[in-house]
Amino acid sequence: MSRIIPALVIIALLSGCGHSQLSPREITNACTILQQRSDFKRAFRAAERKWGVPVHVQMATIYQESKFKGNARPPIRWAFGIIPLGRPSTAYGYSQALDGTWDEYRKERKRRFASRTNIRDSADFIGWYMYKSHRQLGIPLNDARNQYLAYHEGRAGYKKRSYRSKGWLVQVAKDVAARSATYKTQIGNCRRI
DSSP: OTTHHHHHHHHHHHHHHHHHHOOOSOTTOHHHHHHHOHHHHHHHHHHHHHHOOOHHHHHHHHHHHHTTOTTOOOOOEEETTTEEEEOSSOOBTTTTBOHHHHHHHHHHHTOTTOOTTSHHHHHHHHHHHHHHHHHHHOOOTTOHHHHHHHHHHHHHHHHTTGGGGOHHHHHHHHHHHHHHHHHHHHHHHOSOO
């Protein structure tokens, strides 16, 4: 009997770890995401309260960056289809934050153990980053298009308008804005969310 309780605790902890990496089943519907994953709902609401970034903007950013996969990484590049060259960047987790930016966030926010695979930490990171973009660049917190451009290019790149030479990125930012608007409408029509 004394071995059963520790075994159950270990099983519960391990199953909880696996659950945190699972993406929601229907990622195009904000209501479904928030109903399936109450931890996502709490994380997005907490970041909205702290930083002012609307839930739908956070969700559209995470959709674009990781499709709600906690362990997402850029694909490995290959030479001649057989020699691995590594990944194009250090982007990782729900937010696809780069190592350097993530380290800056953890240091500034005094969150040494924050993890990019944790939705609460990733939502807080997005809120923190977008709030700083708002303060430094004047981008409204509900402007998903321009917030995404600054998020992708960095604030210095956004200020230099580096995205202008990247038609594909401008289109992606428009898609993020459209998804944000869709999520906003869906959230407005959700029951008990």
